[in-house]
Structure formats: C-alpha cells, structure tokens
Amino acid sequence: MSSQKIQRLLEPPNVSAAHRSALEYFNSNFAHIDNLDGIDQVLSQTKARSSELQRQLSASQQSIDSLITKTRVAALANLDTARGLAEDRESIENEMTYLSYELVSSLSPSKSEANPTLLEDIETMHRILKELESVRAYVAVIERTLTLSEGALAQLRATTSPLSKSSTSEYSRLSAFVSSVGQACDSVQDIGSAEQSLHLVTFVRRIRDKTWLDIKEIFSTKLNSVLENLQWPMAVDYPAASVHDRKSFETAFKDLILLQEIGENIEGSTNQGSQGLYPLETLAHAISLRFKYHFETERETNRLDKPEWYLSHIINVALDHRPFMDNVIQRLLLGTKYQYVNAWQNYITLLVPILERKLRRTVPTVLSRPALLAHTVYQALIFDSNMRELGYEFVVGTEAKKTEEKGGVSSVILCQKEWFDAWLEGEKKFAEDQYHEIISSPDAWVIVDDDSSESDEHKLSRSMAELKATNSARRIKALVEQVTDRYSPLPSFAHRTRFLIHIQLPILEQYYSRVSSSLDAFETLSSALVRAVPGALGVEGPKTDSRKLTGGVEGSQRLCKALLSARYVESAMQRWGEEEFFLELWTEINHQTALRSRAEMHPSLPNSADHQSSKSDIPNCTIFEELITQYTKLASRAEDILVSQVCGETESALKPHFVAITSPKDGSDAQNADDGIAVPPSLLPSIALLSAHLTFLRNTLPTAVTTQVYRRIATLISEHILQREVLFRPGLTRGQFRTGLSREQARSVHAESELWAETCQVALRTSRARAEGPWARLLVAGRLLGARRQEVDRAVKEVLGGQGDGWEDALDVATSLGSGGLGKEEVKTVLRLRDDL
Secondary structure: OOHHHHHHHOOOOOHHHHHHHHHHHHHHHOOOHHHHHHHHHHHHHHHHHHHHHHHHHHHHHHHHHHHHHHHHHHHHHHHHHHHHHHHHHHHHHHHHHHHHHHOOOOOOHHHOOOOOOHHHHHHHHHHHHHHHHHHHHHHHHHHHHHHHHHHHHHHHHOOOOOOOHHHHHHHHHHHHHHHHHHHHHHHOOOOOOHHHHHHHHHHHHHHHHHHHHHHHHHHHHHHHHHHHHOOOOOOOOHHHOOHHHHHHHHHHHHHHHHHHHHHHHHHOOOOOOOOOOHHHHHHHHHHHHHHHHHHOOOOOOOOOOOHHHHHHHHHHHHHHHHHHHHHHHHHHHOOOOOOOOOHHHHHHHHHHHHHHHHHHHHHHHHOOOHHHHHHHHHHHHHHHHHHHHOOOOOOOOHHHHHOOOOOOOOHHHHOOHHHHHHHHHHHHHHHHHHHHHHHHOOOOOOEEOOOOOOOHHHHHHHHOOOOOEEHHHHHHHHHHHHHHHHHOOOOOHHHHHHHHHHHHHHHHHHHHHHHHHHHHHHHHHHOOOOOOOHHHHOOOOOOOOHHHHHOHHHHHHHHHHHHHHHHHHHHHHHHHHOOHHHHHHHHHHHHOHHHHHHHHOOOOOOOHHHHEOOOOOOEOOOOOHHHHHHHHHHHHHHHHHHHHHHHHHHHHHHHHHHHHHOOOOOOOOOEEOOOOOEEOHHHHHHHHHHHHHHHHHHHHOOHHHHHHHHHHHHHHHHHHHHHHHHHOOOOOEOOOOOEOOOHHHHHHHHHHHHHHHHHHHHHHOOOHHHHHHHHHHHHHHHHHHHOOHHHHHHHHHHHHHOOOOHHHHHHHHHHOOOOOOOOHHHHHHHHOOOOOO
C-alpha cells in the first residue's frame, strides 16, 4: 500500500458527502409515497450496518494503533541497522582501497620497492616448482649416467685379455642411454629451458667421452708397463727383446686395437679414433712427456734461439722408430680393421701436435724479436720440407685443401695473420737494411769481374761468365736470391706472392730508381746528357769540377757502372724468370683469381692479359717481364748516353783539326810519315781520346756490348768526319768551276781514314775487318781520293758514265770494301773532288 493511499484513509469522514449520498439514496428508492412502506426495514438495516461499521472502525483503529506502534519500533530498528550498514560500507570502502593498492604488481615502475602480489607469489612458486621438477629429472639423468659410467669402468677393470665385445656391455648401455637422452631432448620442444636441455645433453656426452678415455687409460697403462721393458721411447731392438716381453706387448697392443674397433662400432658414425690408433697414441704420449721434460721446462735444452733443437728431436724420433713401425707395428695391424693404415704415418701425425703446441707457446714471446721469429719460421719450414722428403704427408683440413695448402707445423705460424705479418715485416725490414747497406758501401760502384764462387750453371746462362758488374749489382742479386731462399719453402702461393710483392719487387724497384736518378745527376753535372751514378762519383764537395767527373774516360767509367749494373740485374731477372720456382708461382698467380687481382694492382708485375696467346690462357711472359723491360730501357739509356758522350768529346776534339785543314797553312804544318802521307798533328788529340775510350770499354764491357757500342760510336764519328772533311768540306766548290782537293789533301784524307780504323783495331784488339766495318763509308771515300788514277779508272767510268750496277763491283776492286754504304751520288761527289779528273 502506497503512502498516498494510507494518507487518504486516515482523513476524517466527509459529512456533506454522506448527506449527499443519503439524499441520493432516498431519492432513488423513495421517489413515491407508496415506497415508504419499506422504510422501516431499510432503517433497521442501516442501523445494523452502522453498528457493524462502528465495530469495524473500532477494530481498525485498534489495529492501526498496534500497527503504528510496531512500525515505529521497526523503523527505529531499521534506522539502527542502516547506521550500522553505513559504518560497514565505509569500512568496506577502506578495505577495498587497501586491497586495490595491494594488487598493483611489484614490477610496476610506480612500486619499485613494493612486495610482490599474491598472484605473483603463486606464479613464482609455480615456476620454481616446475624448475625443481626439471632439476629432479636432470639429476636423475645425471645419476643414471654416472652409475652406468662407474659400472662400465668396473667391468673393464675386471676384464682379462683378450678383450671381447661383451666386456664393454656396460659402456654400450651408457652410450645407448646418452643417445636416448639426446633424442628425447631433441624431440621435446618445451621441457623447461631449451638451453638447459642442450647443457644436459652436452654434460652426459662428456661423461660418456670421459668414461671412454678412462677405459682407454686402463689399457694404455697396461701397454706402458710393457713398453718399459722394451726401453721405450728409445729405439726398440725388437728381436733382442725376450719372448715374454714381445708377447705381452703384442697382447696389450691388440687389446687397444680391439677396444678402438669396439668403440667405433658402438658409436657408429662418430669420430672414434680419428686422432690416431690407440696404441700409437700411447707410444706418442711417452714421447710427449720426454719432449716436455727437455723443451718445456727450465732445462738448458729449452732455448728460444734454438728451435731447431726440438724440431730435429722429433725428426730423430721419427727416423729412430721407423723400422719398429714398419716391421713390427705394421705387422700387428694385419687382420684388423686398420690393416691399410700406415703405422709410421699415423705415428708421425700424433707427434706433430707436440710441435704445434710448442710453437703456439713460443711464437708470441718472439714476435718482438724479428730475428728469432724469422729463424723459428725458417726452421719450421725446413722441418716440413724434411718430413716431406722422408715421405710423410701432413694432414690438411677441408678448408685448407680448397686453397691448396700443404699443411705442416709451419702453418701454425703462417695461418695466423698477425704472426705472418710480423714475420713478413721483419723480413722486409732486414732486406731494406741490407739494401741501404749495399748502396751506401764505399765499394758499391766498383766494377769487378764475375764472381768465381758462382756455379757453372749460372756462369753459362746468357754469357754471365763474361758480364762484369758493380759490387752493388752483384750484392743486390745475392740479396734477392737470399730472400727467395727464405720464402721458397712456403707451402702457400698466397704467402709467396706477398713476399714477392712486399720485399723482392721493392728492392728491384729501388735499385732501378737509384741507377736512373744517377743518370739524371750525370745529366745535371754534364749539362748535356744524362750519364752517371751519383753514388759512384766518389767525390763530393763544392770545389769539385763537374767536367772532370763527367768528361773523358772517367765520365765513361761512371756511365759504364750504370750500364753494367742495369745489364747484370736484367740478366739475373731473365734467369730467375725461367726458374721452376718462379714459373710455378707465376702460373698460380694467373690461375687463382685472388692472386691475379693482387698482381694486377702492382705496376711492376706484367699484365697477363697483354701477354696471353690466342690459343692458351697462360701468359707467354715471365714474372719479371715488366721489370726486365724497365731495366732494358735503363741499360739502353745508359748506352745511348755513353755513345753520345764519346762521340761528343771526339767531335769536340776534332774541331781544331777541321779548322786546321781548311787553313792556308794546312800543307806547311803537315808531318811527313815514312810513307810520305801527311798526317796533321791537330788530328792526334781526337784519335788519342777515342783510343782511350775504346781501350777502357774493351777492358770493362762484355765483348758483345763493346762491339755494339763501338759500332755505334764509330758509325757516328765516321759520318761526322765524312760530312765535315769530304762531302761538305769548307773551301770547295762544285759545278763547272769546281775546286777539288789537292793531291796532298786527298792523300791526307786517305791517311786519316786509315788511321782511324787502325787506331780502333789496336784499341779493341780485334781483326782489321771488324774494325773497318763501321768506318766503311769514310774508308771508301778516303781510298777513292787517295788511290792512283789507274786504280780508280774503271770505278770512274762505271760511276760517272755507266748505266748499270757494275759500279759497285768496280768500287770493290778499288777499295776492297765495295761501296761501303755510300750511294752512287755520294760516290760521284767524292770522285769529283779528285784533282786529276
């Protein structure tokens, strides 16, 4: 019931409404007087109803009062309850605020110092629980592995010879268990941490491998006890040993071989025995112990400067034990799985790591001492070479095979870039110091004969036996060959190429630059032509007269030093280029892309593309071809300067003579020789100068070079004299009113030409025909002028009047030299200078 309805019910009765309701009732029920008969009944009914209503009102009033009382009591109770609930609500709100604060994670940046939430604690404990479960499984696997390992060792310790497969049943169980663990860890993707799984597999495999090593040690100990009776590691005299010792050795040896076979069968595709045969490992272990005693302790035999001691020790061991390996061990391998294994090769393979370990410890201590480092590397290379000569082939890895490496103990150093670079730098520094010492030596530019210490093969190559050279050229050649000897044992062509490019080629380039700059200095001093070697001048100071240094025989001597130096080194490079070592290196450089690219970047190496034939990719040049070309040009340049210098000085000395022969006093100043031919005294200085030059050249240069230089000098001088004294002699006129040479002048020209040829013959100590060759044009002209008329009549007729080619035959009769290279018109000019035509 709503409050509005209750309020309406509590209102007092409406009297007017009651009267109106009563009036309406009477009007409706008593509208006519006749209807009044039932009014009494209505009245009694109304009274009865009024009494009933009054009674109900009283009861209702009592009920209302009781209900109001109860309601007030309930309201008060509810009010108290509401107040309590309000207090509870406030308390709950406070509690909720606290709980919400507590639910913020400890990982939140705003609560860096707060404790973890309950959820986080639960998650942490759950994670720890899983980890503990994993650890329990982990420990269980390890416990099982260790138990099987101990069982395998105990089984093998109790085993007696001969060994059988059943003796290793416990180890087989261990190996199978380790394999199952590995497979389980590989197949399960989410079993704790994958990294932990891998560590577990690695750990149990280590236990298995350690167990196998302990098993090997059990049988190796037995073999070692027998080896002591055979005096191992000394050279073994096996036939002299007792029958019991031999039988015990063979039994222990075979047990280890059987153990290796069983191990490989158990492990299947694993690398059991890949490091060598088990018995030979035991034999090599004794060698290793003795090696450590002598070369890895503080004994006197352990010296950094004596790497050859421990290297030769291993070689001696290999040689001493080879008969035992070939005759005894190889026989014991027959009938086994390893019957095709070379016992001695396998034994040496086990000894090589001893040296590699020693080198890895030694090299870092000698990196700062280039001499010791170089000595160590060189001795290692010699060791590798000696072992290969004994028939041993070093084990080479797959990657090394791709680069055609030959392996060896030297690869420990050579394959370490820092170590190899340190060695290369030390060798380069040593070579540079040697070069500067050679160049700065006081006798560097002294010309000496061929070294008598050279081999006959070297002397015969390209006439080097007669090729003189300066001391510097010989020492440079020896230095380059010394460097070749140092790196020729290197197994890698890449390393050889680096030595060639970084050491040898720079030495040859520097020497070329030195000789070339010396010629430049000669040109500066002579102010005419490039000539000499500054280091060979031997005279310094501002008071030195440069003309004395560049003129006369002394100037020629300086030019010959440059010429001989260039020729000698050129000849040496030609011989080197044909040697097998450099031919092989050059072939590999052109075949390997990396080496070819490096070579193409160096200007002193030939470009293989420019020297390849159309039918082959192999270049048809040698590795020194570019430098040979440069030295050839340098020698040609020195030769050109020498020819120009001798010709220039001779022509300068002839100037007074040319003035004298055109002077009116020419005839009165002539000296009459015994044969009546006049030789002007003004000619003698030039002849003497040329004779001195030729004599020096003959004593200094090889015969072939002397001949070549002489021909060039004589040709130029004879042409100069022919032009100045005959063809274009001043004071002569041609044509109808010509004025030729007098008889005395003609005979003088003839005598002079013969004197030039005779002087050269004497200076060179050669035949007349060889001496006359370059002078042929001048000699023919002189003989045509100096001959009697009847001797040249036929020549005159053929030349001046004939139309055929018979004039050359006629000249040959008159001069014995034919035309000598003169053209027909030139012959006519010469003949017309005679005064009797």
